[in-house]
Amino acid sequence: MRNNRLAWLYLVGGLVGLAAATALTLEKLAKLADPSYVPTCSLNPVISCGSVMDSPQAEAFGFPNPLIGVAAFAVVTTVGAAMLAGFTPPRWFRLGMQAGTTFGVVFVHWLITASLYDIHALCPYCMVVWAVTIPLFWYTTLDTLRTSERTRAAGDALAGFHSTVLATWYAVIVILVLIVFWDYWSTLL
């Protein structure tokens, strides 16, 4: 039962992340073909994929970040589908998922920091990736904790407040976004 829920999260979260990463890749390609191209998600100086995509942080490893997303979210989606088809991942496989989602969540928070405090712009597709990576990491972590004897008690305790942690996590990010772009939001009122 618990595995089934995680499988659905992988499948749906993976697909959503894959869609966002694909959109970003396509925007990047369009922009490379025509430097004056304005991405569909560049609405104004604050909501601006263009300025985020053009930042040095958008190519953290020397190539556009969304390529990582396309590869990684495809794996997450596939794992979710395989689990729904009856595959029970062995421990080493779960640890692999843990490593992958941990990398993802750290990377995403580095990007959030860059977006808010260096680039001063938000990119909607990137925010979709933020939003799915956090639960993917969180529920994978709970699963990892609960499948090992030594950490099961801690895992169960945290699982008792799984959505509280998630909601708090989201709320902190939402509030940080509101604070940074305060004057922009307040002009919308």
Next chain:
Amino acid sequence: MARKSRTAQKRGPSANVIATVAVVVLAVAVIGGVLLFNRSDDDNGGGGGGGTGSGSIPAELRTEPDSNTLTEASDGTVTVVEFLDYQCPACAAYYANVTKKLETDYAEEITFVTRDFPLAMHPLARQAAQAARAAAAQGKYREMYHQLYDNYEQWAVAPGGQELSDDAQQAATFFDSYATEIGLDLDRFHTDMTSAATGRRIDADVAAGEKVGVSSTPTIFVNGAKLEPEGETYGDVDRQLRGMIDEALGR
């Protein structure tokens, strides 16, 4: 394990749900509360901004200690305040046709203050305002103001000349070259551009503009009275503005 998790499931979820709802409600309440509070604050201020009679010029339309000034009058009786956006095409046109000459012609007679009013529709406006503020921090506001408007076509307009540029990196390179040209310390310039203090000053100008009803740029006030352009050409605007200033100077 089976027993443990069953009891946990019986009590756990409800505590979890309660806590989750509490977090969400708290977040919404805090955000909503701040928004409402801010809004009513603005409303209160708006009433005071209405008076434009020469006797009661609102503070927003006067010189303040940290104002960006282009000229300073020795007696300080006439203050022209322009709310501007460095990337706004109309502001650039005003600069070329009206305010650049005004600045030299009335150099000793008026205090010419500019206030930042970067509009959301101009992608590089805020960055340019930051550059101007950072230059001001080194005492070279006027020089940077001229660099930004004299080189408007270079940094603000996209290749082809039809649309506004949104190339922040390219603009940053140009701003650096302007900073070098007017002799700024580049490291300090970079730090000041992105400092919280710079951001606050720009935000304060925008808030001041909103208080006195500015909604587009350029908006110019002479001793608190708003210039409402009546003519069709920049020549007409120029004459009208000079008329207002001359009147204020008692000519």
